[in-house]
Amino acid sequence: MNQLASLPNVSALADNAEHIAEERIFSDLINTLLAERFLDDQLVDWLTPEVLGRLLSLPDGPFWEWPVGTSCLRWWVDRDAKQAIVFPVKKAIVQPYRYVPSGGVFSVRFLDSGDIAEPWHKLTPVELLQHVIAVCLNEHQRQQKGVANVLDLLATTQWQLRQSIAGSTTERNLLGLSTAQCFQALERRAALRDRPFHPVAKAKQGLDEANHEYYAAEFDRPMTLRWIAMDRRQLMLGTQAVAGEMLHEPMDLILTAAERQAIEAEMASRGLARSTHLAMPVHPWQMEYGLPEHLSEMLAKGDGIPLETAGGVFQATSSLRSLAPIDSGRHYLKLPMAVFSLGAARYLPAVKLINGERGQTMLEQAKPLDPVLQTRLHLCEERQWWSYMPEGSGLFDDPPRHLGAMVREYPATLLEDQGVRLLPMAALGVPLFRDDGHFFDDWLRYRQLPEKADAIEGLFGEVCSGFFDIVLRLYRLGLMPEIHGQNAVLVWRDGHIDGLLLRDHDSVRLHQPWLDRNGIDDPDYQIRPGYSNSLYNDSPRDLLFYLQTLGIQVNLCAIIETLALHYDVEEASLWRVLRGCLKDRIAQLPFTAEERKTLQAVLFDDVRWPLKCVLRPLLEQQGVPGSMPSGKSTLPNPFRSEAFLSAEGVR
Structure with a gap:
């Protein structure tokens, strides 16, 4: 099997985590560069079979992992200085050429004879991207804010992927687990890649190493939710979160009786009646970092009052802000986090929740129109949500998007079978x-x-x-x-x-x-x-x-x-x-x-x-x-x- 496909044991995995992470990123980065035509207007050619053959035969050279028959693409980053970047590729189906995993990417200088001059230099993904920025972008493009951010995203991807590979937990014998346990085990596995083929998909900007290891799904760590008592007048509700029907509120859907009573007791002791305030769950990271940074004015006004009592034990799924209950229940949570992933903020705006309701309604209307859809298309219930929307705010304003909650209900007919x-x-x-x-x-x-x-x-x-x-x-x-x-x-x-x-x-x-x-x-x-x-x-x-x-x-x-x-x-x-x-x-x-x-x-x-x-x-x-x-x-x-x-x- 390919080295990226399987490694023999956990100790070897920890030792190789840096290399595996780097090669995974190289695969996605180079394939993206080729697919999006970054090199189309660059001076690019191929190493001749003779030169490539000599390189592959070097007993102590860096190219020994390249499979026989590999083509070597040469990108001249400075033709006058005979400086180029070389890496192995193969013909592919989804795009004309793709990177050969574990091959490495090298900066080399060529002699007039065509041979490679020593010393050669093996690049890191960040160094490769720096060459792309310097050579493929013009001065105006290099000054865009996104350029520095992508470099940071790539560096973050590398250390977080390395940490995930070295410390993640996975399960064998998936069919020996319960339905809910198997589902969560597969969610942890999916989290190891996030969005396939995206070179910076793994980056969760805003999490340091300790928080990444604590809150990312692949580490299998439970977390206890924090709660905030919200003035009901400052909330927008989903159609299945009807005010006054207490069984449709977060505490009643996701907490045990003892946990709910503890929160109710604190609210009562602080004069916060359920008729005027709703207890809303908050991701513990968001309570510590996100709310003080983005909603300090709300906290000062008292629209939301953080509670000391914590309750409800959950785990992250493949989506960092979507949480699964550890009791294998069917009520999951989606909560905002002031973390950046895939170049986007992971907040939870009311407009997304509104559009989610409308998308669900269309899918529900479609089911009776086709007998197969009626029986084989299943939908999560996503109309139980609560979103901070102070008077005078609009659907597209920034601060309110950092506080909200959606209870995602999975079909009992599936999760309990x-x-x-x-x-x-x-x-x-x-x-x-x-x-x-x-x-x-x-x-x-x-x-x-x-x-x-x-x-x-x-x-x-x-x-x-x-x-x-x-x-x-x-x-x-x-x-x-x-x-x-x-x-x-x-x-x-x-x-x-x-x-x-x-x-x-x-x-x-x-x-x-x-x-x-x-x-x-x-x-x-x-x-x-x-x-x-x-x-x-x-x-x-x-x-x-x-x-x-x-x-x-x-x-x-x-x-x-x-x-x-x-x-x-x-x-x-x-x-x-x-x-x-x-x-x-x-x-x-x-x-x-x-x-x-x-x-x-x-x-x-x-x-x-x-x-x-x-x-x-x-x-x-x-x-x-x-x-x-x-x-x-x-x-x-x-x-x-x-x-x-x-x-x-x-x-």
């Missing part, structure tokens, strides 16, 4: 850093299948079919949920994929004419004036953008990469399975002739596919948005790529 396992798709796409195994290991044993390519491809086909079936049925009605691997959760029941569970409904995209055709109401999303709007899509092709990018290039491609590494299966074979499942689902669903024509053209016939860019928008970033900065470009259609067609035997 011991024949069910909930599989965050992101957990299936995490390269394994130790010998803990992949969920497919458990699945193979359950089905009594051999660990062979045919069996792996068969199970992956079940993943693809189950996923595409739900997503395409929603697309046919004019909807496209946020289907990256963190939000899309497969329902595994008694050894088979039996449905899809969706959470985080605030970005359900739509094509209005198809909603109208099917009697689904316009959600009337709240969109900040002057900001881009990706929720309303003018054409079916626009809606398919999110299937191609989030659904396939991010979600399923990460699973392909991981399965290929862990089981030594050819990536092209898994892409072939994906294509077959996609074609089959399209053929089986009742699309019109015109709709089929669009699907065939966009997914299979077009020479190029869209790409969701992540690095350029970060470098150009000026402010602090509430969602990940991104842009658009294109890549070759993976089903028409040279690497895929070559594997198919097509020339």
Whole structure:
């Protein structure tokens, strides 16, 4: 197996954590640089086979880990000084070339003969990015605020990923755990990668080493919630958080009777009646750091009064601010944190909660329109929320966004069924850093299948079919949920994929004419004036953008990469399975002739596919948005790529 796929034991893992983290970052960074065309206008060529062969044969050289047959890309950062950066790449399906893991990135000077002059220098990811900034950006671009921030994000990613690899806990025998325990174990695994292929996804700016180890999911640390008594007149409520119905308030949903009584006793002793004040949970990190920094005026006015009594023990999930109860209950929490991840602040604005309600309503209206959606599409309940909204504030004002809470309720029919396992798709796409195994290991044993390519491809086909079936049925009605691997959760029941569970409904995209055709109401999303709007899509092709990018290039491609590494299966074979499942689902669903024509053209016939860019928008970033900065470009259609067609035997 590849070194990034598995390591032999925990002690070796700790010793290698720095190297593994660096190579994981190099893979994502270089692949992003190539995909987003940073080097397209640079002087780039290839080392000749003769020079590369001599390098690989050096007994004490730095290039011994490069596989035989590797191509070596040479980027001239200073042609006059004969100074270049070299790194190994291979032809790939999702983009023309991808970095070869564990190969290393080197700054070297070349002799007139073409050989490399000693000494050579092995770069760090930050040093590589510094070269990119110096050579690929102009002076105006280098002065953008985002540039310094990306350098900090990359450095933060490296130490936090190193810490996570060295200290994370994972579980074997996932099917031996309860449904809720297995779900949380897979959430911890998903947290090890966060957003696949994003070079700074792991960075959580604002957390020092102690807080990162305490609050990040992969370390499996329980935390006790803090509470604040909020003046009810200063709150906005979700439609399922009706004032006066105490069973729909946070304390009653997530605390034990003893914990609730302790908080009520403190409130009573301080003259804070439940009729005038609501006890709202606060993330302990936010209580210590976020509220004093961002809501000091609110605290001084007394709109919110911090309580001394703590209660409710939770753990982080793959999303730092989304918390799971340690008692395996179905009421989870989403709380704001003044932490920055993926270039965005992790606050919890009321506008996102409002849009989440409206997205959920659309999905609920869609279910009765399709018998399969009715039984196999599952939704988290996300209409129980409370948000600080003082008089005179607007939905897009900054300070109130740092205080709020949403109780996310998982379907009891799933979480309490011991024949069910909930599989965050992101957990299936995490390269394994130790010998803990992949969920497919458990699945193979359950089905009594051999660990062979045919069996792996068969199970992956079940993943693809189950996923595409739900997503395409929603697309046919004019909807496209946020289907990256963190939000899309497969329902595994008694050894088979039996449905899809969706959470985080605030970005359900739509094509209005198809909603109208099917009697689904316009959600009337709240969109900040002057900001881009990706929720309303003018054409079916626009809606398919999110299937191609989030659904396939991010979600399923990460699973392909991981399965290929862990089981030594050819990536092209898994892409072939994906294509077959996609074609089959399209053929089986009742699309019109015109709709089929669009699907065939966009997914299979077009020479190029869209790409969701992540690095350029970060470098150009000026402010602090509430969602990940991104842009658009294109890549070759993976089903028409040279690497895929070559594997198919097509020339």
